[in-house]
Structure formats: structure tokens, C-alpha cells
Amino acid sequence: MKSFENAVTAVEEAVLALLLAAMTLVTFFQVVARYVFHSGWLAALECTTTLFSWLVLFGISYGVKMGTHLGVDAFVRLLPRPVFRATAVFAALACILYAIILLNADWLKYLFGLETRGGAIDYWYRMYMIGIGLEDLRLPEFMMQLLGFRAETLPRWVAYIILPVGLALFALRCVQATWAILRGRRETIIAAHEGESLITDKTLLQD
Amino acid sequence: MDALILFGLVLTFLFLGVPIAVSLGLSSVIVIATLSNQSMSSIALKLLESSHHYTLLAIPFFILASNFMSTGGVAARIIRFSVATVGSFRGGLAMAGVFACMLFAALSGSSPATVVAIGSIAIAGMRANGYTREFAAGVICNAGTLGILIPPSIVMVVYAAATDVSVGRMFLAGIVPGIVAGLMLMIAIYIVARIKNLPAQPWQGMMEIVRAGGSAFWGLLLVVIILGGIYGGVFTPTEAAAVAAIYAFWVALFVYRDMGPLKGHPWRKDDEGIHAMIGRNIWISLRCLPMTLFHADTRKVLVESARTTIMLMFIIANALLFAFVLTTEQIPQTITNWMLDMGFNWWTFLIVVNLLLLLGGQFMEPSGLLLIVAPVVFPIALKLGVDPIHLGIIMVVNMEIGMITPPIGLNLFVTSGVTGMNLVQVTRAALPWVGILLMFLVLVTYVPGLSTWLPYSLMGPETTGR
Amino acid sequence: KCDKGEVVIKFSHVVAATGNPKGEAAQKLADRINKEMNGKACMEVYPNSQLYDDDKVLEAMLLGDVQLAAPSLSKFEKYTKTYRVFDLPFLFASMEQVRKFTGGPAGQKLLHAMDKVGFTGLDYWNNGLKQISAKKPLLTPSDAKGLKFRVQPSDVAVAMIRAMGASAQKMAFKEVYGALQTGVVDGQENSWSNIYSMKFFEVQDGVTETNHQLLNYLVVTSKPWLDGLKPDVRTQFLKILKEETEAGNASAEKINQEARAKIIAAGKKVRTLTAAQRAEWVKVMKPVWKKFEKDIGADVIEAAVAAGM
Ligand code: NA
Ligand code: NA
Numbered sequence: 005m006k007s008f009e010n011a012v013t014a015v016e017e018a019v020l021a022l023l024l025a026a027m028t029l030v031t032f033f034q035v036v037a038r039y040v041f042h043s044g045w046l047a048a049l050e051c052t053t054t055l056f057s058w059l060v061l062f063g064i065s066y067g068v069k070m071g072t073h074l075g076v077d078a079f080v081r082l083l084p085r086p087v088f089r090a091t092a093v094f095a096a097l098a099c100i101l102y103a104i105i106l107l108n109a110d111w112l113k114y115l116f117g118l119e120t121r122g123g124a125i126d127y128w129y130r131m132y133m134i135g136i137g138l139e140d141l142r143l144p145e146f147m148m149q150l151l152g153f154r155a156e157t158l159p160r161w162v163a164y165i166i167l168p169v170g171l172a173l174f175a176l177r178c179v180q181a182t183w184a185i186l187r188g189r190r191e192t193i194i195a196a197h198e199g200e201s202l203i204t205d206k207t208l209l210q211d
Numbered sequence: 212m213d214a215l216i217l218f219g220l221v222l223t224f225l226f227l228g229v230p231i232a233v234s235l236g237l238s239s240v241i242v243i244a245t246l247s248n249q250s251m252s253s254i255a256l257k258l259l260e261s262s263h264h265y266t267l268l269a270i271p272f273f274i275l276a277s278n279f280m281s282t283g284g285v286a287a288r289i290i291r292f293s294v295a296t297v298g299s300f301r302g303g304l305a306m307a308g309v310f311a312c313m314l315f316a317a318l319s320g321s322s323p324a325t326v327v328a329i330g331s332i333a334i335a336g337m338r339a340n341g342y343t344r345e346f347a348a349g350v351i352c353n354a355g356t357l358g359i360l361i362p363p364s365i366v367m368v369v370y371a372a373a374t375d376v377s378v379g380r381m382f383l384a385g386i387v388p389g390i391v392a393g394l395m396l397m398i399a400i401y402i403v404a405r406i407k408n409l410p411a412q413p414w415q416g417m418m419e420i421v422r423a424g425g426s427a428f429w430g431l432l433l434v435v436i437i438l439g440g441i442y443g444g445v446f447t448p449t450e451a452a453a454v455a456a457i458y459a460f461w462v463a464l465f466v467y468r469d470m471g472p473l474k475g476h477p478w479r480k481d482d483e484g485i486h487a488m489i490g491r492n493i494w495i496s497l498r499c500l501p502m503t504l505f506h507a508d509t510r511k512v513l514v515e516s517a518r519t520t521i522m523l524m525f526i527i528a529n530a531l532l533f534a535f536v537l538t539t540e541q542i543p544q545t546i547t548n549w550m551l552d553m554g555f556n557w558w559t560f561l562i563v564v565n566l567l568l569l570l571g572g573q574f575m576e577p578s579g580l581l582l583i584v585a586p587v588v589f590p591i592a593l594k595l596g597v598d599p600i601h602l603g604i605i606m607v608v609n610m611e612i613g614m615i616t617p618p619i620g621l622n623l624f625v626t627s628g629v630t631g632m633n634l635v636q637v638t639r640a641a642l643p644w645v646g647i648l649l650m651f652l653v654l655v656t657y658v659p660g661l662s663t664w665l666p667y668s669l670m671g672p673e674t675t676g677r
Numbered sequence: 678k679c680d681k682g683e684v685v686i687k688f689s690h691v692v693a694a695t696g697n698p699k700g701e702a703a704q705k706l707a708d709r710i711n712k713e714m715n716g717k718a719c720m721e722v723y724p725n726s727q728l729y730d731d732d733k734v735l736e737a738m739l740l741g742d743v744q745l746a747a748p749s750l751s752k753f754e755k756y757t758k759t760y761r762v763f764d765l766p767f768l769f770a771s772m773e774q775v776r777k778f779t780g781g782p783a784g785q786k787l788l789h790a791m792d793k794v795g796f797t798g799l800d801y802w803n804n805g806l807k808q809i810s811a812k813k814p815l816l817t818p819s820d821a822k823g824l825k826f827r828v829q830p831s832d833v834a835v836a837m838i839r840a841m842g843a844s845a846q847k848m849a850f851k852e853v854y855g856a857l858q859t860g861v862v863d864g865q866e867n868s869w870s871n872i873y874s875m876k877f878f879e880v881q882d883g884v885t886e887t888n889h890q891l892l893n894y895l896v897v898t899s900k901p902w903l904d905g906l907k908p909d910v911r912t913q914f915l916k917i918l919k920e921e922t923e924a925g926n927a928s929a930e931k932i933n934q935e936a937r938a939k940i941i942a943a944g945k946k947v948r949t950l951t952a953a954q955r956a957e958w959v960k961v962m963k964p965v966w967k968k969f970e971k972d973i974g975a976d977v978i979e980a981a982v983a984a985g986m
Contacts, residue, residue, distance in 0.1 A: 021513035024271060024520070025504075031272070031453035035446045038861075042825060042844050046835065049847055053263035056271070060262045060528065063521030072522050073230035076574050078618030080228040095229040102237040105244065106258065109251035112244050120244040122252030122740065130252070130739055134794060136755045139732070139830055140847075157755070167259050194230050195522075248685070253742035260733050265849055375725075377855050444860030447852055538727050670858065671879070 016066045023059040027052050047140035054141065054163050061170030068099070068177035068193065075194030089185070096182040096193040103175035107168060124168045132161040214542045217242050221533070231576050231619075235583075236529035239536040249539060254532065261531040262524060265449060266372035270365050270527075271520040272452030273320035276433070278512045278519075279459035280318050281328035284469035285430035289314045290332055292423040297397070298412035302404025304340055305350045306397045307412075308333040312354035313393040314427075316361035317434040318459075320368070320452075322614050323621045326355030330629045341410050344630060349640035352626040353648065354396055356611035359577070361389035363437055363452065366610050369527065369578045370603045371448075373534070373585040376673055378448035379441050383666035384600045385607065391661065392608075392651050399647050429466045433458055442669065460509070465496055470508040472499040523578060530582035543587045550591050557595040561656050564588055564602075565609060572613020576621070580613070581606055599673050604662035608652050615641045615648070679719035684910060686710065686720040688745040689734050691850075694724040696874055698804055698932050699747055699894055702925030709917050717910050720745075738899050739795055747802055747894040751831035757790040758972035762981055764833035765969065766840075766889050766962040767955075772803060772930055774985035775891060783980035788895075797903055799896045799915070800922040804868045805933040806888040810881040811864030812857075814946075816954055818842070818961040824863040827853050829892075834866075836965045837890070850875075857881060868892045870929070873936035883946030886937075887958065896922070 034048040045051075067073050080091045105112065108123035137155030141163070142148065153159050184190035217238055224234035236258075243249050261267075280286070293307040293314065300306055311329045319325055330351040337347040359366040362382035371378040403409070436458055441451050464471035476495055479488050503509060537543055550560070567588075571580045585606070592602045614622040617638050627637045655661055666673075679685050688707065692700045707720040729737050731752050737743045750763045762768070769775050778784050779801045788798035809815055811824055822842035828834040830847055838845040846862050856862045858880040865877055866889070872878050896918065903911065941947050950958070970978060 017510075017514045017517075020517035020521075021510050024275065024513050024517045027268075028272060028275060028453050028456050031268075031450055032457045035450045035454055038825065038844075038846065039445050042823065044844065044846060046845070046847055049265065052268060053265060056268055057259060057262040059271070059517060060521055060524040061259075063517060064525050067518065067521050067525065070518065072518055073232060073525065074522060074576055074619070075228055075230040075234075076225050076618055077228050079226045091227050094227055095224075098224060098227075098229045098237055099233045102233045102240060105240045106236075106251065106255055109240075109244055118244050119248055120251055122250040122255075124252070124255035124258075126250075127252040127255045127736075127740060131736070134739070136794075139755070155755070164259060167255060192228055194228060250740055250742055252740045253737050256733060256736055256740065257729075260730070375851055377852075379855055379859075442859055444856075444858075447848075447856060447861060535728070538723070541721075670855075 013069070016062075020059060020063055020066065023055050023062070027055045027059070030055070047142065050139055050141045054138070057163075058166045061166045062173075064170060065173035065177040068174060068181055071190075071193070072195050073193070075192070077192060077194060080192075092185050092192045093182060096178055096185055099178040099193060100175050100182065103171045103178065107171050107175070124171055128161060128164050128168050131159075131164055135159055135161070138163055213242065213246055213540045214537075214545070216246070217533075217536065217540075217542075225574060231579055232525040232529045235526070235533045235579060239529070239532045242536055242540070247536075247539060254535075257532055257535050258528055261528040264372055264531075266368060266378065267524070267527060269363075269368045269378070269449045269452040270320075270523060271516065272449070272456045273363050273365055273368070274324075274519050274523075275512070275516040276452065276455040276459040277319035277321055277324045277328075278516045279456070279463045280315075280430060280433070281324060282463060282470055282508070282512055284467045285318065285427070285462070286311075286315060286328040287332055288423070288427040288430060288467075290329065290336070292420070292427045294336075294412060295415055295419040295423040299414040300401060300404075301411045302400045302409040303411045304333075304337045305342065305346070305400045305404070305409070308337065308347070308351050309354040309393055309396045309400065312351065313357055313361060313389065314431065316357040316359075316389065317363075318430060319358055320363040320365040322356045322358035322611065323625045325358035326351060326622050326625045327629060330355065330626060334630055340412075344632065345636070345640040348626050348630045348632060348637055349642075349644050350396070350400065351629075352615055352622050352637065352641045353644035354393070355622050355626075356614050356648070357389055357392060359614075360385050360392060360604075360607055360611060362386065363455070364607065365523075366577050366581065366607050367603065368448070369581055370585065370606060373582050374589050374599060374603070376599045376603060377670075380600050380666040380670055380673055381603050382438070382441070382448070383669060384604050384662045387665050388604055388608070388651075388655050388661050391654070392648070395647055395651055396644070399644070429462045433462070460503075464503045464506075464509070470512075471506045472502045474508075526576055526579045527582060530579040534582055534586045537583075537586055543590060546587050547591045547594070551594065555591075555595065557592075557597050558657075560591065560595050561597065561605065564592075564605065565652065565656060568606060568609035569612060572609055573616055574619050575613070576619060577610035577613060581610065598659055598663055600666055601659040601662045605652075605656050608648070608655050612645065612648050612652065615645055679721065680716070683716065684718040684906065686718060686744045686914075687723065687728070687742070688720060688747075689723045689726075689728040689737070689743045690747055691726040691731050691734075692724065693874070694722070698870055698925065698929035699802060700724055701928070702802060702921060703747070705925065706918065706921045709921060710914065713917065714910070714913060718914060735796070735897075738897070741899065741902065744902055745896065745898055747896045749804075749829065750891075750893050750895050751829055751834065753791065753796075753895065753897075754831060756794050756796065758969075759787060759790050759974060759977060760895075761831075761833050761969050762787075762973045762977050763891050763893055764831050764837075765966050765973075765978070765981075766833075766837045767959045768966070768978070768981055769806065769891050770888065770985055772805065774981075775803060775893070776926075778981045778984035779893075781980065781984060783977055787977070791897075792900055795900050796897050797900045799898055799918055801926075802894040802896055802922060803926045803929050804870065804892040804894065805929060807866050807868050807890045807892050808872065808884050809864065809866040809887050809889060810872065810877065810884040812860070813863075813882050814948060815864070815885045816948060816950065817957050821864070825861075826864045826866065827856065827862045828866065833965065833969055834890070836968055837962060840961050840965055853877065854880065866890070869933040869936040869940070873939055878940045878943065878945045881945075883948055884940060885948045885950070887950060887955075889958065889962075 030052050037044045080088050108125050109120045112118045137157030137159050142157045181193050220238035221234050290311045293311040297306045297310050315325050315328050334347040362385050367381040371381050437451050437455050440446050468474050614620050623637050627634050694700045703722050707722045710720045731748045734746045750760045753760050818841045824843045825846050826838050826843050827848045828845045835845040
């Protein structure tokens, strides 16, 4: 089980590293193409921004697992231990709620009569039904045919699928974190600020 | 009313330990679900839109460049150069720490990254030379905030994204204030050093300055590449960030060789002829080229940078969501009208802005705070005749102060990590120097020319808001 | 803010609320609707991409969260290709021809080209014909050879630039000034009002009055939303829109001519083409028409050409 979890982490990190490297290289070679060769790849911009959204949305669940999402713990740490634990569970549940509402909010209408509808899944599904493509980004002709895409460019639903998937993975990791907090194997859902482990945790070191 | 609910929700979630990003996002989502007829689908659309924002794309690239630079031994070379330059003054090592922070700030877009890169070496050096731990930590913790004032700067990129001003002008605008702030800190150190009789380093001569400068040259060249490239028309600021990342990768792995497959290969072996040296270096560089891309050191930097990007972008995307809700509920217009009715002028208005940002900076992460405050403050500022670039620099300086004040002060966190002091000790050590930055804030607020002179004489006035 | 019971019409666009033909037309439309339809309907205008950019606004409209938008016609490329007719270089020689074409049967039929996707075009809002500029004088297509031009993201515009032997670069509108100034790109093409309001002329060697291409917007709405309106509300709304469209189009022409005059007043050279030079441009661009004829339909192109005779 432990080694499976490690393998998953390794895959996640490889994907993130690859996405970031690809973004950087595409942008860099676009500069070279324009400045040196007076040409360029028209889809470069769209390709990079799409990779960027994949990096961020695929990464947020990984951030929960690694405990890198920043938060304020100064106040909750002043509370008595049981209350502190309760707030930690509350914070984790808030994260789950956030992801679920964004995925689909229809249930709020049925449960509480709120005037709201749709969500990430609905948005993605409509793009899927319309089937329109992105602005410039396309795959080689044979791949487009192989995959059965009728649009001239890569269909938007393919690029946008990371939105519902990313949110769902985020919810899943938050459920795991909630369980870990209840079992006492994890303190909070946010990044810890005290302690000397910080020096090795470069995540906080930016901005 | 809606505004009060929205802000109330955010603060409640924040204090209960909900991640900043989710505090902002969940409050927005709740307000949309209960008080507005917007569909949640369009909120999801907005989340996607902000995660592929072109201007913000510079953020991961600058983070990557900074990580290659700090892992790749540039910091040590910069410190050596700084000590050679200003070390012989009384309190010279502390001044050299500030100078090194200024130089590293010109390579990195981030304040905490500057503290780590310089602090982990400089603080130890100062302690070994008779400075107290508190003094050393306080100086570096403060000087590190220059990371976001001296270009490049992630916070400036975020401000430009929120208000549509040009990133290039913002970068230029930070140079003069950055130098002024650095000088103010150094003068304060000199005065303290006189009173406390702090040590001076021996003068090592001009040759050491040249030698140390030469060894730091390849790192410092990045400044020229970034600014020269943007103003010389080679690339846009976002592209500049990507070029910086590739350049930093090249310097770290192929020039300094402090990491990656070429680590341990000297540029010149003893008794090696010049031809043999050139041939060997070309050969090993070519042979190692494919390996550098997949080497464990490279991957580690990539993963660390990705992690930071994700953490930051998640906050930014949700802050943009929050700003979107403010807009759809027409809250900025309400506040603008109210402030204009109250008879604020630019002078009093900037006091309010500063107080608001200082207060907000206590418990918000800088980019998130900026994205929430900018849509409200920016239109009022334009109406009152405040220059958009000047306003941006004021905001950045406020963010700097927010970084060294608890409970959320990123520089405090990392200084505590670097020194092993706890948060309370670090906060106390940083406190006297916060006074200098507050004085500097007043200066920047009421002397607009400090920020606007350089960008406007080189690039002309900002077009946004004209 | 809108009162309860009123139909909310959100109009999201990407330009400034003042000084831009589209921004001003949107505001005037809102003022009239809020006055004359008070109690029945209410319009909120969101300028400056406050809500969505041009691309996402159409998606948001499909989701039912925006009711009106006016993107430039080239933004509909992914929904229908017939609008490429408006992008064809040197097809429209004057705004008179544009008016005749859009008001005629072919132009009116084009409003319904996206009904199946869920969009209905309501009216055409004109900006004006586009002019070209670069860091050096441009009088014939060959002057542009080897230069880098920022173009609006449309396949036709890219083909046009390539026909000149130049290279087309995509770039966000707000970055263009800086890019022209520093030389990231050498030239641009836009309407007089945009060249003036974005200050592009400041950093270019004059502007050449080519009138080479049309910059037009389509006022678009969601078809299900429009169909769901009460008949009297819909009729009154469309009537006001039509009147404001005419007023707005007339003032757009004025704004463009004023912008042209201001550029000259600012001391910049505005070059006009001789008949021979213009013929040379047309000759180079004709293959571009051919290339997109299948997407547009030969009959539509013919109707546009006929409107100019
Ligand atoms: Na910096
Ligand atoms: Na703070």
C-alpha cells in the first residue's frame, strides 16, 4: 500500500514536471522562432496557456496531499486541543464542500431551494455537446481522425476536461485528508508554519 | 450588505484554518449560490479562465528561474561580491547582506526566495563574525522583501494582470524605489553599527571586487537579459520569464555546475592545455546535454517550482473568482461612489489605501490580497488622478510590509526556517526594521516621481486609464 | 442594480466604456432600455473584460449567464465559417458598401448562421475599415515583406499577412503598444479609432490608408433566451436596439474620421494609395479570396461584391 502511494506520487510529480518543462520550452522556442527566424507557431500561446491550466488544476489535489496550501493557523493553535482538532476537520470539510459545489450545484436547489444551477460538469458537458474546437491548437491530421474529432482544431472539451477532473481529484484528496485528521495521522489541511522542516520545503519560499 | 457577507465569510473561514484559496473560493461560491442568479457553470468557467491567464503565465517561469538560481550556487557568488564591495564599512557584513538581497532580488521575482537564497549563507556568516542572531535575522528578513520591489517581481505581474497596466513599466518603476529602500536599510545599519560598535571586514582590495564580480557575472547577466530583452524588443515580459528560466538552467548546470550531471567537472584541470580544456568542455557539455533534462536535480527543481506555482495560482484563481463576484454584485461601483461622495482627495485616499493594505497584509497572502483590493481601489484612484503605475508601487511596498508582519508573513516563516528561531523570536527581531520600511512607504506614497520617473522617461506614460 | 421582476440583460464587452464606438453604443443602449423599459427590463453593461474576455463570453452566453455581447466577427470562426466574408481583404471599399451588404438579404440571412449552436445575431455594429502601419512606410505589398505584423486572431487575416510575404504574430490587444514600441512586432492593422485610442500611431512610421479589411462587431444573443422573452418585451427591446444601432453606426464613422484627423494633427504621416498601388494590393490578395471561397460560399462573396457596384 505504501509503495503504491509512492508510485502514485512519483507519477504525479513526473506529470507536473513535464507540464512545466513543456510550457517553458514552447515559450522559449517561440521567442527563438520569432526573433531569429522571423516565424513562429501560431498555436504556441494557446498551447502554453492550456498546459498552464492543466498544471494548476491537476496540481491542486497533489497540493492537498503534500500539505502545501497556505492558510492561517495562528488563531486555531491558541484554542484548546479538542477544539483545534474540530476546526481542522471543519477546514477539511470546507474544502470538500467547495469542490463539490463547483462540480455541481444542482443539489443546493433541491435541498435548500437556492436559485442556482450547473457547475464544472455541466459546463464541460455543454462544450462536449457543441463540439467546437479551440482557436488554433490542433493535433496532426491522422491523430484527429483516429480520435474521431470533427472540429478543425482540438475540441475544447478535451482541453477543458481537466476542470471537472481536477476538482474531483481535489475533493478525493480532501476526503482522504479529513480521514487522516480524524484518525490523528494529520494535523491540519493547510501548510504548517512552525518547525524547522520549512527550510527543506521550498513551496513557501515564493511570492 | 452583500459585500459585508462576502468579506465576513472570507475572514471566518480564514481564521478557522481553511486554506486561503478555499476561503476565497468557497465564500464566492456561497454568495453566488444564495444571492445571485449566476449559474455555477459560469463560475467554473471563470476558474478555468483565470488558470490560463496570459500575463500570469510569467509566474511559473520566474519561479523556475529563481529556483535554478538559488539551487545553482549563484547566491554564494553574489554574497562574496557584496562583501568585497561594502564589507569594509562598520557593520559591513550586514550591509553586504542587504546589498546581496538587492542583487538577488534582481534575479528573482519573490521575497521569500530571496531570504532563503541569501539568508541561509549570510546569517551564518554574520553570526560567525560577532553579530547577534536577532540582528542578522532581522536585517535579512527585511532586506529580502526587496525581492518583489526590484524587478522581476511576481507581485507586479499579478498587479498588471489585475489592472491591465504594462508589466514592462511596472518593472522599470520598481528600480529606483528598490535602490532607495536598500540604501535606507544600509544607512540604518551603519548608524546602528556606530552606536553598537559592530565589526567591519578588512578591505580586500579592488582586485577582489573584480574577481568576485567576475565569478558572479554569469548570474548577474540575467538582469541584463530580462530587462534588456523586454526593452530591446526581443520578447514580451511573459516570454522574458521563460527565457530567464532557460538561461538560469543553463548557468546552473553548464556554467557553475553546482548541480546536475556536470557537477564535479572542473572548467580547467591542473596542467591542462587550453585546447585540451576547450575540447573536453565541449565534449562533456554535449555528452551530458540530454541527461541534464532528465537528471534528478533538474526534476527536483521542476517539481518544487510546480508545487509553488500550484499553491500560488490556486490562491490567485480563487482571488480572481472573488473579484469576479465583487464585480457582478457591483460592489466596487458602490464603494467608489461612496468614497467620492465622502470628498476624498488623492492625498487622503492614499492614506486609506495604505491602511487597508497594511491591515489586509496581516492575514492575507500578497497576490490574493492584491487581486481583491485592486478592482475596488483602482477605479477610484484613476478618478482622483493617482497614476496607475505609482499606485502599483504603493501596493507592492505594502505587500512587502505584510510579508514581515504576523500572522501570515511569508518572510517570517522562511527566516524562522533558515535560522531555527521560532516565529515569535523572528517577529521581534524583524520589528525594528519594519519602522524603516514604514518610513519608506510614506516616501513612496507622497513622492510619485520616485516610481514614475524612470518608466515614463523610457517608455512614455501608461496607456491604461488614459 | 436591477429591480425584482425585470428581465436582466447583461452586456459584457472588452473595450473601454468611453472613447470607443462599441463602448459608447453599449452605454447608450443601456441608458435607453433602463429608461424606456423600466419595470420590464434592465440592462447592465460590463466594459473592459470585467466579466469575460471575447472568447469566454460566448461560452458564458451558452450557459445563460450573459445575454448580450458584441465580439468582432472574426471571433465566431469556431462557430461558423461564413463570417469569414467580412474578413476578406479589399472586398469592401467603403462603409457604404458594407451597409448595403449587411442590410441586404444576404447580410440579414447571415445573422442566423449560428441559430443551431444557440446564438442569434441581432445586428451589425460597425467600427470601420482597417488601416495598416509599420516601422517603415508601406505603399505596396512588397514594402511589408519580411516584417512581423500583429493580427487579429483569424485565419483570413493570417493568410492576408502571409500573402504580403510578412509573418503574422498573435498577441493580446493590450500588449500591442509595448510590442510595437520595443520592436517585438514591426507593424499592426486596425481601424482609425483603435489606432488612435491605443496610441499605436505614436510608435509607428505613419499609417497607410489602405481600407483593406473590415472591423465589424456582431451583436449576438442567446437564441433560447430571446425566444423565451414575452413578445411585447422582445419587440420593444429589438426596436430600441435597431434605433441605437443606426445611431451608433453613424457615430462610429464620425469617431473614425475624427481619429484620423487627430493622428494627422499629432504630426503623423497618413499615406494614401494611388489607383495603381491599390490595384497591386488587390492583385496580391485575390488568391486569399479563392482560398476561403468554399467556407464562405461563392454566392455570399458575390452579394458583397455586388453591394459595391
Ligand atoms: Na525581484
Ligand atoms: Na502579514
